[in-house]
Amino acid sequence: MWPFLLRRLLSVSCLWLFLCVEVGAQQLFPARQGEKQRYAAYIEMPKAYVSGVCMMLHDSTAVKGCVFNEFGLSAIDFSYLPAKDKVVLHHVAGAMDKWYIRRLLRRDLRELVHRLQQGNTTYYNEKYHITYQFTPINNEKTENNGTEE
Amino acid sequence: MWKVILYALLQCILLTGGQVLLKFALLRMPPFAWSRAFWGSLLVNWHFAACGLLFGAASLLWMYMMKVFPFSTVYPLVSLSYVFGMLAAMLFFHEEVSAVKWTGVLLIMLGCTLTAQGQSAQQMRQQIQQAAAAMKSMQCDFVQTKHLKMLNEQMVSKGKMYYQQSDKLRWEYVTPYTYTFVLNNTKVLLKNSRRDDVIDVNRNRFFKEIARVMMNSVVGNCLSDDKDFKADLAVAGNEWVATLHPVRKEMRQMFQQVRLHFDKVQKTVTRVELIEKKGDKTIIELKNVRTNVAIPAETFAVR
Numbered sequence: 001m002w003p004f005l006l007r008r009l010l011s012v013s014c015l016w017l018f019l020c021v022e023v024g025a026q027q028l029f030p031a032r033q034g035e036k037q038r039y040a041a042y043i044e045m046p047k048a049y050v051s052g053v054c055m056m057l058h059d060s061t062a063v064k065g066c067v068f069n070e071f072g073l074s075a076i077d078f079s080y081l082p083a084k085d086k087v088v089l090h091h092v093a094g095a096m097d098k099w100y101i102r103r104l105l106r107r108d109l110r111e112l113v114h115r116l117q118q119g120n121t122t123y124y125n126e127k128y129h130i131t132y133q134f135t136p137i138n139n140e141k142t143e144n145n146g147t148e149e
Numbered sequence: 150m151w152k153v154i155l156y157a158l159l160q161c162i163l164l165t166g167g168q169v170l171l172k173f174a175l176l177r178m179p180p181f182a183w184s185r186a187f188w189g190s191l192l193v194n195w196h197f198a199a200c201g202l203l204f205g206a207a208s209l210l211w212m213y214m215m216k217v218f219p220f221s222t223v224y225p226l227v228s229l230s231y232v233f234g235m236l237a238a239m240l241f242f243h244e245e246v247s248a249v250k251w252t253g254v255l256l257i258m259l260g261c262t263l264t265a266q267g268q269s270a271q272q273m274r275q276q277i278q279q280a281a282a283a284m285k286s287m288q289c290d291f292v293q294t295k296h297l298k299m300l301n302e303q304m305v306s307k308g309k310m311y312y313q314q315s316d317k318l319r320w321e322y323v324t325p326y327t328y329t330f331v332l333n334n335t336k337v338l339l340k341n342s343r344r345d346d347v348i349d350v351n352r353n354r355f356f357k358e359i360a361r362v363m364m365n366s367v368v369g370n371c372l373s374d375d376k377d378f379k380a381d382l383a384v385a386g387n388e389w390v391a392t393l394h395p396v397r398k399e400m401r402q403m404f405q406q407v408r409l410h411f412d413k414v415q416k417t418v419t420r421v422e423l424i425e426k427k428g429d430k431t432i433i434e435l436k437n438v439r440t441n442v443a444i445p446a447e448t449f450a451v452r
Contacts, residue, residue: 038304040326042343051341053326057300064300070328070341071320072295072423072431073403090299091427094402137325 028136029116030058039134041067046129050075054134062088063113076105080113087113108132152384153218156210157226163207165233169241170200218384219272228257270382273389273411274372280416281368287312287417289438293322298428310367310435317449318364332360336451347451358399369411369418378407387413415440 030037041054052069062079069075077091087110089102096105104125112123112132123132174196179187191197214223232254238244288311295304308322320330331338337348337356350357358377365371371393372380377400378393389411395401403425410420417438423431 036300036302038325040342042341049344051328051343053295053304053306055297055300055302055304057302066297066300066429068295068297068429070306070322070326070330072293072429072433074425074427074429077299077427094399 028119028121029113030056030063031117033058033060038137040137042131042133042135044131044133053137065109076109078105078109080110086110104128104130153214153222154226156214156218157223157229160207160210160214161227161230161233163203163210164227164230165237167200167203167207168234169237170196170203172242174200222272225260228260231257273382273384274380277369277372277389277391277411277416281370284312284368284417285314285441286444287368287438287440288442288444289435291433291435293431293433296430296432298430311444311448312364312367313444313449316364318360318367319448320363330363331449331451332364333449333451338451355399362400366407366409366421367418369409369416371407371409384413385410388419389413 028037036055036057039054039056041050041052043050050069052067052075054065054067056063056065058064062081064079065077066074067076067078073093074091075093075096076089079088079090080086081088087106089106092102092105108123108125108130111125112134115121115123116134121133121135124130125132174194177194177196179190181187211227235246235250235254239246288309291308291310293306293308295306297303306322306326307324308320310321311317311319316332316334318330318332322328327342329338329340331340332350335350337350337360339346339348348356350360362371362377365377369391371378372382372391375396377396379396381392381394383390383392391409391411393407393409395404395406405424405426408420408422408424409418410422411417412419415438417435417440419435419438421433421435423433425431
């Protein structure tokens with residue numbers, strides 16, 4: 001009797017845990033076509049940091065993302081191609097537009113997307129000690145602001 | 150600018166038309182006599198009536214132009230009627246107009262265009278600078294809309310802005326994220342939900358530039374700032390629009406152009422458009438603007 005109940009309890013717990021992770025991931029990352037997500041973006045380097053907003057939209061071909069600072073100035077435009085598990089950079093702001101920064105960004109953004117898909121908002125690049133933290137912005141609040149005008 | 154020229158052209162056509170009809174009316178008038186027949190012929194002379202209508206319409210349009218546009222812009226444009234006068238002389242009265250006369254007319258037209266353009270831009274610039282100098286403080290709400298071309302989406306954020314002459318600015322986002330930028334003399338405070346940072350702009354050239362451009366844009370001082378921008382001014386309905394073209398390389402990397410919209414009456418900025426090379430656009434609308442109000446010193450505290 002007890003082993004049977006324990007097994008049941010374990011399987012229900014696993015299912016519950018799986019559902020929680022899945023729901024969390026859905027909220028964090030625009031996994032399905034047409035979904036979008038807005039994040040408060042924060043990238044901290046050893047001697048500096050960058051903060052701003054990131055918007056991601058899952059369209060027919062890729063998950064497209066734009067990162068811009070609070071004043072609206074664009075920093076990075078990228079696409080994540082799920083089929084190839086690859087990040088393509090479309091635009092990198094002037095000061096950061098160097099081949100070695102682009103390479104780093106491509107790799108780090110791909111890792112960050114993986115983390116977001118798993119329901120984790122942070123990615124830490126151990127080699128260069130860079131922390132990427134993308135926290136979702138309350139969509140309801142943003143939508144209200146968007147339609148108020 | 151083109152609106153005033155269009156009105157001026159129409160006004161000159163009406164005026165010249167009136168003059169032509171007056172000439173016709175006078176040509177057809179019988180020799181003067183104190184008789185009922187003479188005065189009766191004047192009453193039935195349609196050229197006189199039409200000439201009066203055209204003069205009336207020209208006067209009404211002239212009054213409207215004088216009310217809406219600067220006097221120094223409108224007044225020289227009236228001389229365009231000389232051009233129409235010459236054309237009418239050739240067309241209706243078959244008079245000969247020599248090359249010297251046409252040269253004179255062309256010079257009048259050139260002079261009119263230069264006067265209208267030069268003076269109006271100069272005058273607008275002057276008035277904006279005067280208003281900026283008179284503005285001791287300002288506070289308002291703002292709505293910032295970032296248009297993302299790649300996503301075909303937009304992001305709206307709102308906040309409050311405080312300015313105090315001559316080097317204090319607080320730019321505060323309250324929704325959907327919180328972020329505060331405070332400039333007080335040479336110090337800048339950057340505050341987000343995670344941390345506060347104080348930067349000395351004299352030690353950071355980039356921040357010095359950003360702070361200067363922000364401050365100058367808010368009050369409209371960047372029109373006289375030849376170091377950063379080349380500015381064009383134009384009239385658009387009830388507002389003046391200054392289009393700023395960045396001069397420096399660092400600025401050009403950030404913006405293709407910046408458009409400042411000024412309220413014609415208050416001479417203050419009502420809307421800022423930051424247009425990027427890649428097609429993205431950020432529009433900041435200033436609302437509930439209050440000038441020369443007391444702002445607590447704490448608002449600009451940097452620590």
